[in-house]
Amino acid sequence: MYKLKTALEKERIKLFFPHFSPDIHTITRIEPSACRVACPAGVQVKAYIGLIIAGKFEEALELIKKDNPLPGICGRVCTHPCESECNRRKVDEAVAICALKRFAADWELKKQIKRNKPIKRTRKEKIAIIGSGPAGLTCANDLIRKGYGVTIFEKLPFPGGMLTAGIPAYRLPRDVINKEIEAIIDLGVELKTNIEVGKDITFGELKKKGYKAFFIAIGAHMGLKLNVPGEGEYKGFIDCIDFLMSVNSGNHKKPGRKVIIIGGGNSAVDSSRTALRLGCDEVYIVYRRSRKEMPANVSEIEEAEKEGVKIRYLAAPVRILGENGKVTGMECIKMRLGEPDASGRRRPLPLEGTEFIIEADTIIPAISQKPDLSFLPKGHKFKLTKWDTFEVDPVTFATNKPGFFSGGDAVLGPSTVIDAIAHGHFAAHSIDRYLSHKDIKKGISKPQPVREWGFGLEIEDEIPIKRTSIPKLPIKKRLKTFDEVDLCFTEEQAIAEAKRCLRCGHCIECQECVSGCSRRLVMLSFPHKGIEEIGRSPEFILRVPANPNKLPFDERTNDMVITWKDEKERKHTLTLTLEPITCFVDPNMCRGCGKCEEVCLYDAIFLRSTKDGILVSEINETLCKGCGTCVAVCKTGAIKARHFTEKRVEQMIESCLHSE
Amino acid sequence: MEKKHEGFKPKIIAFACHWCGVGKNEINAIEDFPDFRLIKLMCSGRINTSLILRTFEKGADGVIVFGCPEDKCHYNFGNRNAEEESQIIKEMIKLLGIEQERFILELDFFSEDDKLDSVVNGFVEGIKKLGPSPIT
Numbered sequence: 001m002y003k004l005k006t007a008l009e010k011e012r013i014k015l016f017f018p019h020f021s022p023d024i025h026t027i028t029r030i031e032p033s034a035c036r037v038a039c040p041a042g043v044q045v046k047a048y049i050g051l052i053i054a055g056k057f058e059e060a061l062e063l064i065k066k067d068n069p070l071p072g073i074c075g076r077v078c079t080h081p082c083e084s085e086c087n088r089r090k091v092d093e094a095v096a097i098c099a100l101k102r103f104a105a106d107w108e109l110k111k112q113i114k115r116n117k118p119i120k121r122t123r124k125e126k127i128a129i130i131g132s133g134p135a136g137l138t139c140a141n142d143l144i145r146k147g148y149g150v151t152i153f154e155k156l157p158f159p160g161g162m163l164t165a166g167i168p169a170y171r172l173p174r175d176v177i178n179k180e181i182e183a184i185i186d187l188g189v190e191l192k193t194n195i196e197v198g199k200d201i202t203f204g205e206l207k208k209k210g211y212k213a214f215f216i217a218i219g220a221h222m223g224l225k226l227n228v229p230g231e232g233e234y235k236g237f238i239d240c241i242d243f244l245m246s247v248n249s250g251n252h253k254k255p256g257r258k259v260i261i262i263g264g265g266n267s268a269v270d271s272s273r274t275a276l277r278l279g280c281d282e283v284y285i286v287y288r289r290s291r292k293e294m295p296a297n298v299s300e301i302e303e304a305e306k307e308g309v310k311i312r313y314l315a316a317p318v319r320i321l322g323e324n325g326k327v328t329g330m331e332c333i334k335m336r337l338g339e340p341d342a343s344g345r346r347r348p349l350p351l352e353g354t355e356f357i358i359e360a361d362t363i364i365p366a367i368s369q370k371p372d373l374s375f376l377p378k379g380h381k382f383k384l385t386k387w388d389t390f391e392v393d394p395v396t397f398a399t400n401k402p403g404f405f406s407g408g409d410a411v412l413g414p415s416t417v418i419d420a421i422a423h424g425h426f427a428a429h430s431i432d433r434y435l436s437h438k439d440i441k442k443g444i445s446k447p448q449p450v451r452e453w454g455f456g457l458e459i460e461d462e463i464p465i466k467r468t469s470i471p472k473l474p475i476k477k478r479l480k481t482f483d484e485v486d487l488c489f490t491e492e493q494a495i496a497e498a499k500r501c502l503r504c505g506h507c508i509e510c511q512e513c514v515s516g517c518s519r520r521l522v523m524l525s526f527p528h529k530g531i532e533e534i535g536r537s538p539e540f541i542l543r544v545p546a547n548p549n550k551l552p553f554d555e556r557t558n559d560m561v562i563t564w565k566d567e568k569e570r571k572h573t574l575t576l577t578l579e580p581i582t583c584f585v586d587p588n589m590c591r592g593c594g595k596c597e598e599v600c601l602y603d604a605i606f607l608r609s610t611k612d613g614i615l616v617s618e619i620n621e622t623l624c625k626g627c628g629t630c631v632a633v634c635k636t637g638a639i640k641a642r643h644f645t646e647k648r649v650e651q652m653i654e655s656c657l658h659s660e
Numbered sequence: 661m662e663k664k665h666e667g668f669k670p671k672i673i674a675f676a677c678h679w680c681g682v683g684k685n686e687i688n689a690i691e692d693f694p695d696f697r698l699i700k701l702m703c704s705g706r707i708n709t710s711l712i713l714r715t716f717e718k719g720a721d722g723v724i725v726f727g728c729p730e731d732k733c734h735y736n737f738g739n740r741n742a743e744e745e746s747q748i749i750k751e752m753i754k755l756l757g758i759e760q761e762r763f764i765l766e767l768d769f770f771s772e773d774d775k776l777d778s779v780v781n782g783f784v785e786g787i788k789k790l791g792p793s794p795i796t
Binding site for chain 1: 697
């Protein structure tokens with residue numbers, strides 16, 4: 001392949017074949033960008049960053065919402081796998097993609113743009129979604145847009161699942177969650193809170209009511225046991241989900257004076273920072289590996305330490321100590337790191353004889369969670385894994401029972417919001433195929449793994465620019481309230497940060513050309529059906545024949561007719577006309593010498609006197625063959641040829657060399 | 661040497677004069693050669709050093725120019741112009757490190773029946789031996 005050298009070649013949109021009118025342009029797109037491939041939901045990162053640079057914030061948000069219906073939530077709590085794949089890391093630091101998404105979402109919240117209108121129902125089938133977390137909401141959003149009737153059943157009195165119950169308000173303000181859920185409910189989704197499917201209403205009753213498919217997205221709310229002596233025997237031993245849920249529902253009583261939190265995930269860090277805000281004097285996190293292995297977001301750990309949380313690495317609980325039915329402390333043992341285990345992290349091993357005691361009056365274990373399966377009827381025939389999660393097809397998200405689908409934490413165990421959103425999309429796609437009586441396995445492919453992205457990337461010329469740091473609330477202000485810690489970018493900051501994007505792969509796929517073309521001539525297509533329809537496409541092309549030499553050109557009419565079919569098998573035709581090859585006279589420059597008249601072989605030029613009595617040569621375009629003899633002869637440069645100008649010839653060379 | 665460039669598909673740009681070539685079947689048949697891309701000009705005299713150098717710069721492996729035989733030029737002087745220009749071009753590309761064989765001017769291709777075929781095939785074989793252009 002050719003190296004991308006000159007500035008001309010860097011342009012994304014090119015003139016396709018300069019001979020023809022109207023001009024046809026092609027869009028160069030080499031590969032999907034690394035950020036998009038890294039995202040489980042396939043959000044078009046490069047595109048919305050490009051739109052932010054252009055100041056089109058509304059369009060940027062629209063585009064994010066195609067793949068991610070919860071941009072405000074994801075912009076705050078996402079683990080951003082996109083940033084770890086960013087090619088900008090080869091120059092300096094990754095682009096702050098997550099914060100930019102949040103900026104776009106907040107921009108809409110601030111402006112309070114129109115609310116969603118209900119979508120007209122076109123399908124008679126109804127779908128029940130169990131659980132209103134990110135997976136359930138995404139699935140509902142996709143299915144209602146396809147015209148189905150959708151009902152969400154929620155056990156808790158409020159929607160949002162772990163978003164509302166598990167994530168504290170200083171990370172994710174409640175009004176953001178409420179507004180984004182409202183936007184989905186506005187589409188016509190029915191939300192029923194305080195109803196536990198399986199107990200308040202059984203699956204059989206729901207089937208009788210006309211629900212044809214079920215999406216089980218119950219999340220993972222049940223804390224795992226520590227398996228140490230003294231666990232659960234004393235007062236002051238609270239599971240982290242129970243603790244966070246009670247705080248998030250408004251119970252702001254402080255749990256104790258000295259608090260120990262066991263674990264290293266985001267819920268452990270969340271619990272510690274929540275405990276500090278409730279007024280606890282000392283908060284410890286006990287984690288059995290070192291800081292490098294901690295699964296929580298790095299920025300969260302840093303902020304927790306700044307706020308005053310003390311973290312003991314390489315320590316594990318041995319025994320819970322208590323007196324008179326109350327927790328008094330915890331015996332721990334020091335650990336060392338051994339060989340890497342199956343998860344790739346180094347396995348912690350206890351060091352004999354290094355036991356020590358930490359005094360505390362509250363212990364909050366936050367080691368891991370699993371789905372609470374008590375809602376399933378006895379003798380259910382669901383296939384489960386050994387971690388009590390649903391066993392599903394990795395691509396279609398169908399369980400072993402037909403009509404039942406599952407996704408999110410109920411399948412993965414405790415995981416991320418963006419994974420849950422991706423599962424919601426895939427499950428919605430499968431449910432749609434299931435209810436349309438299509439083979440759900442056909443046409444769906446597994447998402448492609450991240451490839452090494454390198455073609456056309458020129459990082460040598462890039463000047464390192466510092467990553468814009470996210471503004472934060474001062475620490476003194478934070479500790480008394482549950483106000484949001486991370487603040488939003490200003491417009492200038494957002495645009496400056498977005499400009500750091502290298503835009504790998506030429507076309508940024510913003511699709512503005514599609515909506516901008518009033519004649520609907522630009523078509524960007526996804527060549528592979530199935531999962532690619534959702535938004536993960538390896539190729540993204542303008543559908544015009546690629547080889548200009550093979551164009552269906554009709555010499556008699558000077559016309560070229562291109563026909564193609566779109567996804568819905570509608571036929572489109574586009575007629576291009578070859579401009580006649582003629583010369584033309586600029587009458588202001590002609591001095592009427594008559595040399596051209598002498599020289600013309602076709603008698604196409606004659607001299608004519610104007611009103612002012614000046615002789616000016618004129619060309620009869622029917623007779624002119626465009627040979628250009630007159631152009632060569634003209635002393636004043638008044639006659640010019642329409643074709644074969646230097647620029648056009650150059651463009652022809654270019655299009656010839658770049659066509660395959 | 662030949663094995664080294666196995667599977668190499670050269671990209672050759674052919675410039676052709678409007679009057680002697682394009683519109684006639686012989687030259688249009690060049691489009692069917694997989695290695696050739698045809699660009700028509702009004703006259704072979706339209707080529708100049710900068711145009712040919714641009715073509716090499718953009719990634720062409722070889723350039724061939726077709727023009728009319730002597731004293732049959734539509735403009736009387738076009739093919740003479742092309743010949744003069746081609747001498748300069750050959751000197752220039754040699755200076756720049758491009759092999760001289762990568763550029764030819766062919767003004768006499770329809771004097772014999774199979775002349776065009778032999779010229780074109782010989783040129784492609786020569787380019788295949790040389791391998792990809794040193795510029796790309």
